[in-house]
Amino acid sequence: MKTKKAPLTPEQRWKMTRRRFLIGTGSLGVLAVGGYFGINEGRPAMVDAIEKSGASRGGKMPAPNLWFELKPDNSMVFYAPKFEMGQGIHSALAQIAAEELEVDWKQLTVRQADSSKGFDPNIMFTGGSTSVQDLFTPLRTAAATMREMLRLEAAKQLSVGANEIVALRGECFARQDMSKKLSYGQIVAAKQTEWEIPKTAPNLKARKAFTSIGLNAPRVDVRAKLLGQAVYGYDARVPDMLYGAVARPPRYGATLKNASAGDASNQPGVKQVVIDLKANFAGVVADTRTRAREALKFLNLEWDGGTSMGQAEIEQLVTARDGIGVVIKKRGNTDANILTGTQVSGEYRTPFAAHAHLEPLNAMAHVQATKIELWVPTQSTSSDIRGVQDMVGGEKREIVVYPMQMGGSFGRKGAQSAALEAVRLSNAVGKPVHVGWTREEDIQHGFFRPPSHTKLRGSLSSDGRINALDQVTASGDILFSVIPIPEPIKNLIGFDFGVLSGLFSPYDIANYRVRSHRVKLPIPTGTWRGLGIFPNTFALESFMDEMAFAAKTDPLDFRLKHVPNTEDGTRLKRVLEDVKTRSDWATPPESGRARGVAFSSLGKTLVAQVAEVSIFENRIVVHRVTVSIDAGLVVNPANAALQAKGSVVMGLSSTLLEKLTVKDGMVEQANFKAYPLLTLKQTPPRIDVNFLEGGDTPYGMGEPAIGPIGAAVANAVFALTQKRIRDLPLEL
Amino acid sequence: MLKLEINQRSWDVPDFQADEMLVWVLRDTLGLTGTRFGCGVGVCGSCNVLINGVPTRSCQTPTADAVGKKIITLEGLAKGTGENIKLHPVQAAFLENPLQCCWCMSGHIMNAVALLEQNPNPNAPQIDSAMNENYCRCGGYNTIRKNVTRAAEIAGGRS
Numbered sequence: 001m002k003t004k005k006a007p008l009t010p011e012q013r014w015k016m017t018r019r020r021f022l023i024g025t026g027s028l029g030v031l032a033v034g035g036y037f038g039i040n041e042g043r044p045a046m047v048d049a050i051e052k053s054g055a056s057r058g059g060k061m062p063a064p065n066l067w068f069e070l071k072p073d074n075s076m077v078f079y080a081p082k083f084e085m086g087q088g089i090h091s092a093l094a095q096i097a098a099e100e101l102e103v104d105w106k107q108l109t110v111r112q113a114d115s116s117k118g119f120d121p122n123i124m125f126t127g128g129s130t131s132v133q134d135l136f137t138p139l140r141t142a143a144a145t146m147r148e149m150l151r152l153e154a155a156k157q158l159s160v161g162a163n164e165i166v167a168l169r170g171e172c173f174a175r176q177d178m179s180k181k182l183s184y185g186q187i188v189a190a191k192q193t194e195w196e197i198p199k200t201a202p203n204l205k206a207r208k209a210f211t212s213i214g215l216n217a218p219r220v221d222v223r224a225k226l227l228g229q230a231v232y233g234y235d236a237r238v239p240d241m242l243y244g245a246v247a248r249p250p251r252y253g254a255t256l257k258n259a260s261a262g263d264a265s266n267q268p269g270v271k272q273v274v275i276d277l278k279a280n281f282a283g284v285v286a287d288t289r290t291r292a293r294e295a296l297k298f299l300n301l302e303w304d305g306g307t308s309m310g311q312a313e314i315e316q317l318v319t320a321r322d323g324i325g326v327v328i329k330k331r332g333n334t335d336a337n338i339l340t341g342t343q344v345s346g347e348y349r350t351p352f353a354a355h356a357h358l359e360p361l362n363a364m365a366h367v368q369a370t371k372i373e374l375w376v377p378t379q380s381t382s383s384d385i386r387g388v389q390d391m392v393g394g395e396k397r398e399i400v401v402y403p404m405q406m407g408g409s410f411g412r413k414g415a416q417s418a419a420l421e422a423v424r425l426s427n428a429v430g431k432p433v434h435v436g437w438t439r440e441e442d443i444q445h446g447f448f449r450p451p452s453h454t455k456l457r458g459s460l461s462s463d464g465r466i467n468a469l470d471q472v473t474a475s476g477d478i479l480f481s482v483i484p485i486p487e488p489i490k491n492l493i494g495f496d497f498g499v500l501s502g503l504f505s506p507y508d509i510a511n512y513r514v515r516s517h518r519v520k521l522p523i524p525t526g527t528w529r530g531l532g533i534f535p536n537t538f539a540l541e542s543f544m545d546e547m548a549f550a551a552k553t554d555p556l557d558f559r560l561k562h563v564p565n566t567e568d569g570t571r572l573k574r575v576l577e578d579v580k581t582r583s584d585w586a587t588p589p590e591s592g593r594a595r596g597v598a599f600s601s602l603g604k605t606l607v608a609q610v611a612e613v614s615i616f617e618n619r620i621v622v623h624r625v626t627v628s629i630d631a632g633l634v635v636n637p638a639n640a641a642l643q644a645k646g647s648v649v650m651g652l653s654s655t656l657l658e659k660l661t662v663k664d665g666m667v668e669q670a671n672f673k674a675y676p677l678l679t680l681k682q683t684p685p686r687i688d689v690n691f692l693e694g695g696d697t698p699y700g701m702g703e704p705a706i707g708p709i710g711a712a713v714a715n716a717v718f719a720l721t722q723k724r725i726r727d728l729p730l731e732l
Numbered sequence: 733m734l735k736l737e738i739n740q741r742s743w744d745v746p747d748f749q750a751d752e753m754l755v756w757v758l759r760d761t762l763g764l765t766g767t768r769f770g771c772g773v774g775v776c777g778s779c780n781v782l783i784n785g786v787p788t789r790s791c792q793t794p795t796a797d798a799v800g801k802k803i804i805t806l807e808g809l810a811k812g813t814g815e816n817i818k819l820h821p822v823q824a825a826f827l828e829n830p831l832q833c834c835w836c837m838s839g840h841i842m843n844a845v846a847l848l849e850q851n852p853n854p855n856a857p858q859i860d861s862a863m864n865e866n867y868c869r870c871g872g873y874n875t876i877r878k879n880v881t882r883a884a885e886i887a888g889g890r891s
Contacts, residue, residue, distance in 0.1 A: 086833025086870050218827075225834040226823045228766020228806040232835065235765035243760070268748065289760060290752045358770045358778050358869050359835045407768070407835025408869050439771040642872070646832055649871025672775040672867070681864045683873040 031070045031188045031195060033146040067113060068097070068146055074170065074185030076103065079113040082135070083126040083379060084221055085406035085413070087702050088639035091219045092132055093139060095635055099205060099212040100143035102167040103184070110220045114402045124403075125380040127414050127527070129602065129700025132635055136698055137204075144202035149195060154187050207633065207696045216638035221405070233377030233404035234436050236364040242271055244425040244435040245292035247282040247301055248445050251665030252523050254306030256280045262300035270295045274428040283421065285429045289436060307522035307665040314662055315349070318519050320455040320472035325517030326494035329504055332511030337468035342460040344550045348539035350710075350728045352660035352667065353449040355528060356677055359407025360442040365422035366432035371398040372423060373432075377406040379414035386484075387420045392427070410650070411527035412446055415482040440670040448660060448667070449528035450476025450521070454539035464551040466562060468511035471540070475499050476525040477518065478532060494518060502533030502600045502707050505540055506572055507562035523662055530703035533602050534651060534710060538728060541598035541711035545718060555715060556580050556597045556610075574692055575599070575608040575628045582690060583610035583626035593623065596715025600707030604699040606630045609648070611684075611712040613720060618732055620656060620717060624686040625709065632699040634691050640701045641689040647705035648687050653678035655710045657729050734799055738764065739808025745795060754790040754798050755779040758805060766806030766838050770867070777866030780839035781805050785849060787842045806838040809845065820845065825883035832870035839866045844880050853884055 067079040078097055082089045090110040098105035113124075147167050154172030155162040164175045172187065174180035182190075224230040231237075249256075259282045261273035269291035274283045282299055286292035364375040372388060374381075381401050388399055406413055418435045426433040437445075452475040461467040478498025480490050490496075495516035504514060528534075548558035556576065563573045576599065580586070589595055592614050599608045612624040625648050634640050657676055660667045669675040689705075710728055717732075718724050725731065734745040738758070749757050753772075758764040758781070767790055770778030774789040781790045782804035809820035819827060822844045831837050840863065847854055847862040854862065859880045868876065 086831075086835075088832070219830050222827060222830040222834065225830075225837065226806075226819065226827055226841075227810060227817070228764065228838065230834075231765070234769065235759070237763060237765070288749065288752065289756055290749075356869055357833070357835075358776060358867060359768070359833070360770075406833060408833040410869075436769070439773070439776075642832055642870075642875070645874065646871035649873060650869065671773050672771050673773060676775075677867050677869060678871075679864050679867070680873040680876060681860050683871070685874065685877070687874060 031146070031149070031191070033068050033142060033149065068101070068143065070146070070184055070188050072185045072189035074107070074183050076101075076108050076184070078108045078110050080110050081113050081124060082131045083403050083406065084112070085126070085377075085379070085409045087131075087643060088219050088221075088636065089126070089131050090221055091217055092635045092639065093135060094220060095212045095215060095217050096132075096136060096139050097143045099210055100140045100202075101147050103170040105212050105215075105217050107170055112403055114400070125382070125414075127379045127411065129605070129702040129704065132698045133603070133632075133700055140204050141202065144204055145197065148198050148202045150184050150187050152198065153191060153195075154182050157182060157187060157190055213633070213635050215636065217636060219639065225405075230405050232359055232407050233364075233375060234359050234362045234407070236375040236404060236434060238364070238366065238432050241364065241432040241434055242285050242287060242429060243289040243292045244283055244285050244422060244433045245289070245296050246421050246435065247296055247299055248441060249280070249303050249306060251303070251306030251308065253665070254303040256282060256301060257304035258300075258302040260300045262298050264295045264298040267291065267295040267298055272429045273299065274425055276424070279424070281421075281424060283425050285425050285433055293438070309522055309665055310663050311661045314451060314521060314523065315453075317521065318451045318453050318474045318476065320347070320453045320474040320517060322455070322472065325472055325474070325515035327513060327515050328495055328500075329512065329514040331509070331513070332468070334468050334470050334511045334513040337511040338457055338459050338470050340459050341462065341467055342550050343457070344460065344543075344547050345455075345457045346543050346546050346724070346726055348454045348456070348542060348726045350452045350535040350538060351658075352451050352523070352525070352662070353528065353654055353658045354443050354660060354675060355408075355410040355412035355446070356443070356672075356675070357406070357408030357410055357412055360437040360439055361413070361418045361446065362434065362436040363418040363422045364432060364434040365419060365426040367392075367423060367427040367430070368397075371400055373400045373402070374419050374423070375402045375404055376417055376419045377404040377409070377413055378417055378419075379409055379411070384417055384419040388423050391420065391423060410529040411531075414527055416447065416526075439672070443660075443675060444667050444670050447481060447524035447526035449534070450478060450525035452476075452532075452535035452539075454536070456539060456543040458543065458547050460547060460551050464553055464561075466507065466509045466547055469505060469509050470513050471505070472515045472517065473499060473503065473536065473539070474517040474519050475532065475535065476521045476523070478525065478527060480518070481524065481526045490518075498527065498531040499536070501531040501602055502536040502540070505544075506564075506568070506599065506601060507544070507559065508564035508569070509562065522665070523667075529647070529650065530602060530706045533600055533703065533707040534654060537598065537600040537707040538710035538714070541600065541708060542714050542724070542726065544598075545596070545711070545715040546724065549718075556585055559597070559599065571606055571630050571694060572599070575606045575630050578628040578690060578692055579608040579610050579626055582628065582688065583612070583624075585610060594716050594720035596712045596717070596719055598708035598711035598715060600704065602700060602704040602707065604632060605701065605704040607644075607704045607708055609705070609708040609712045611709065611716045613713060613716040615717075615720065615732065620713065620730060620732065622652060622684045622713060625684050625688070625712070627687065627689045627705060628692060629689065629705065630692045630694050631701050631704070632693070632695045632697050634693060634701075635698055637691060640691065643701045644689045644705040645687045647703065648709050649678060649683055651706040651709035652683070652713070655713050655728060655730060656682070659729050734795060736795070736798055736803060737801070738762070738803040739805060750796040751794050754781070754793040754795050757795045758790060764805050764807055768835050768838055770836065770839075775867070776836070777839040777843070778836045780842040780866065782842055782846060785846060787846045804842075804845075806841060809841070821886035822848065822879070822883040824886050825879040828882065829875050829879055831868060831872040831875055836866060836868045840868070840876050844883055847880065848884055848887060852887065854880065
C-alpha cells in the first residue's frame with residue numbers, strides 16, 4: 001500500500017540528497033563526488049533501511065550517476081550520464097559543471113559514464129530534449145558541493161577561516177592574502193582525513209555571475225572524430241570478434257513457420273547458424289560481415305502470416321472524422337459556435353517517414369559465463385536490459401553496458417536496438433558478435449514516424465477573430481509502441497501521449513476542442529524527432545493561415561491578434577515580433593518570392609519561423625529561413641543554434657521529399673535511391689537563428705525547431721501561388 | 733595476400749576478400765573505422781575515400797580494384813602523431829566549426845580535400861557542386877559550405 005507523503009521541506013530534501021552523495025577517497029588520494037539524477041526517491045530510503053537493519057553494510061547504495069573525480073595532479077574527470085549523438089551534450093554538461101566547480105571547462109575531461117562508473121542501464125535515457133533542462137540543477141548541486149568541500153579543506157590547510165577562502169579557476173585563495181593559495185589537486189594531495197559532505201546545501205551561483213554557462217565552448221568530442229579515433233557503435237571492435245547477420249520477414253508481423261540452415265552452414269567463413277522459431281529468429285555468424293550476409297541467402301525459411309496491408313488501406317484507417325477519438329481539450333462550446341460566421345475547413349495528411357540517421361542500427365555483445373557485455377549506440381538501454389534478462393532466463397549474469405557514440409538517432413535508437421540480436425548470436429557462438437544493419441534493414445525493419453491525418457474546422461466572427469476551432473487528429477502510435485504499457489490500459493487511455501507534442505493551438509480561441517484518434521497499425525511506428533510536433537504543427541499552422549486568408553488579415557498579424565493575455569502569451573508575442581522584424585516581413589521580398597510564417601512550442605520552448613520561397617522548374621526552392629526561439633537560458637548558443645538549424649534542414653527534407661509507402665505489408669522504399677534526403681544544394685544558404693533568452697533556467701533545444709518548417713513553407717507557397725497544399729511532402 | 737597502399741603504408745588483406753567492398757575491408761579487417769558505412773548503394777557518400785586523389789565510394793569499390801592504387805582515408809590526413817599532430821587544413825576548418833554527429837564528416841572531408849587540390853580558391857557555386865553529392869542528416873550543409881572556404885584560407889596561410 002502506498003501512502004501519500006507530505007512534501008519535503010527544503011531541509012529534509014537536502015538531508016536526503018546529502019545521503020545520496022557518495023564519496024571515495026581511495027589510496028591514490030582521489031576525491032570523487034557524485035550526485036543522483038533520475039533515481040526514484042524511494043530507492044535510497046530503502047537502501048538506508050536495509051543498512052540500518054544490519055543486513056548489509058555499505059556498498060548497497062546505488063552508485064551516483066553524476067560523477068566527478070579529482071586527482072592530485074589537478075586532472076579532473078566528469079563522467080557524463082547522457083549519450084552523445086551529435087547534440088553536443090557532453091560539452092554543455094561540462095560547461096554547467098565547470099561553472100559551479102569554479103574551473104575552466106577545459107580542465108574537465110568528459111567521459112561517457114558506463115556500468116562501472118555510475119551508469120545505471122535501467123534508468124539512463126537521452127531524449128525528448130530533456131538533458132540540459134533536467135540536469136541543470138542536480139549537476140550544479142553536485143559540482144557546487146565538491147567546490148565547497150575543497151574550499152573548506154583549503155581553509156584548514158591554509159589555516160584561515162572558511163569564509164576567507166575564494167575558489168576560482170581551479171584554485172582556492174585566501175581573500176586577504178592572495179599569495180596563500182592551493183590548487184584543487186594540491187588540496188586533494190594534502191588531505192589527511194576522510195572527506196565529509198557539508199551539512200548544508202551549497203549556494204548556487206546567480207545567473208549574472210555565470211562565466212562558463214552561456215559561452216560558445218568548443219565541442220569536446222570532435223577532435224577524436226576528426227582523426228578517425230572516436231568509437232561509434234558501428235566501430236566497436238574487440239579481439240576474436242565475429243560478425244552476425246539476421247534474416248528479416250517479408251511482411252510486418254510475419255512469423256517464422258519453418259526454418260533450417262540449408263546450405264548456409266557450408267558457406268565460406270560461416271561459424272554458426274542460429275535458428276529459434278519461437279523467437280522468429282534466424283541468423284548467421286561468420287568471420288566477416290559480407291560472408292554473414294551472403295550466407296543468409298542460403299537459409300531455408302518459411303514465413304507465415306503478417307499484414308498484407310497497402311497504402312490506400314492505411315490512409316483510410318488513419319483518417320480523422322467528426323465524432324471519433326478522445327476529447328483531450330475542451331474550452332467553451334465548440335458545437336454551438338462552429339457553424340456560425342465565416343466557416344473554414346481543411347484536412348491535412350503526413351506520411352510515414354524514416355529517421356535515416358546515417359549510422360545504421362548496430363550493437364556488439366559478448367555473452368560470457370558470469371557477465372554479458374554490450375556495446376550499443378543507444379538513447380535508452382532499459383528495453384535492451386529487460387530483453388536480455390528475459391532471454392538469459394533465470395541465469396544471474398551481470399550486464400555491463402558501454403553506451404557508444406551515435407551517428408545520429410532522432411528517436412530511433414531509443415528502442416528496438418540490435419543488442420538482442422547480438423546477444424542471441426554471441427550466446428550461441430560463445431564469442432563477441434557485432435551485428436551491423438544494412439541501410440535496407442535500417443529503413444524497412446525499424447519503426448517509422450507514424451502517418452497522421454488532421455481535420456480542422458474553424459469559424460470566424462465578424463471582427464475577423466477565430467470564434468471556434470474544432471480539431472480531430474488521427475495518428476499511428478508514437479510512445480505507446482516504445483513504453484511498456486499493457487494493451488488494455490492503452491485502450492482505456494485512448495490516445496498516445498506522443499501525439500500531444502505540438503497538438504494544441506497556442507492562440508486565444510474562446511471555443512476550442514481537440515480530439516485524438518489512436519490508430520493501431522500493423523506497421524511498426526514510434527518516436528521520431530519531436531514526436532507529434534512536426535505533423536501536428538504542419539496541420540495547425542497551415543490552417544491558421546487559411547483562417548487568416550479568410551479573415552483577409554496578414555498571417556503574422558493574424559497570429560499576433562490571437563495572442564492570449566497570459567505569461568505564455570507574452571512570450572509568444574515576443575518570438576512572433578522578433579521573427580517579423582528579422583525576416584524583413586514588412587518589406588516585400590524580391591519578385592517571384594514569398595514568405596510564410598509558422599509557430600510551435602515543445603515544453604516551454606517557443607519557436608517561430610519565416611520561410612522565403614520561390615518556384616523554379618516546378619520545384620519549391622527555399623532561400624531563407626528565419627528562426628526566433630525562446631529556449632530560456634541557453635548554455636552553449638553556438639551548439640544550440642546548430643540544433644535549430646539542423647532541425648530546420650531535417651524538417652525541410654520531410655516537407656519537400658520524404659515519404660514512405662507500404663505495399664503488401666512492407667515499406668516499398670529500402671534505400672536512399674527511392675527515399676532521397678535533402679542535399680546541400682537544396683538547403684537554404686541562409687538559416688538565421690536568434691535566441692530570445694528568458695528566465696534563469698534552460699528549456700529543451702533538440703527538437704522544437706523541427707515543428708514550424710512544414711507549415712512555414714506551405715504557407716509561403718500559398719502566398720506565392722494561391723495554391724494550398726495540405727499533404728506532405730509538398731507537391732505542386 | 734592482397735597488398736593495399738593506404739595512407740602511404742602497405743597493408744595485407746586475405747585473398748578471399750578480393751570481391752568484398754573496400755568499406756568493410758577498411759573498417760572491419762584493417763580497423764580503419766574513420767571511413768563510415770552509410771547506405772551501401774553509393775548515394776550518401778559517408779564511405780568516401782581518396783583513390784589516386786579522386787573521392788570514391790568505398791561501398792561500391794571491390795577491394796581488388798583498389799590494389800596498386802593510392803588510398804587515403806580520414807586517418808591519413810593529419811601529419812605527425814600525438815602532441816605534434818598537425819591537422820590537414822580541411823580538418824582544422826571542421827574543428828573550428830564542427831558538424832553534429834559527424835558520422836558523415838569523413839566523406840565530406842574527402843570531397844573537400846580533393847576539391848582544394850584541384851582548385852585552391854573555389855567560389856560558392858563550385859563548392860556547392862563539389863560538395864552536393866554527400867548527405868548530412870544532422871543538417872550541417874551550411875557549415876560544410878563555410879568550412880570549405882575556411883579550409884582554403886587556412887591552406888593559403890590566411891588566418
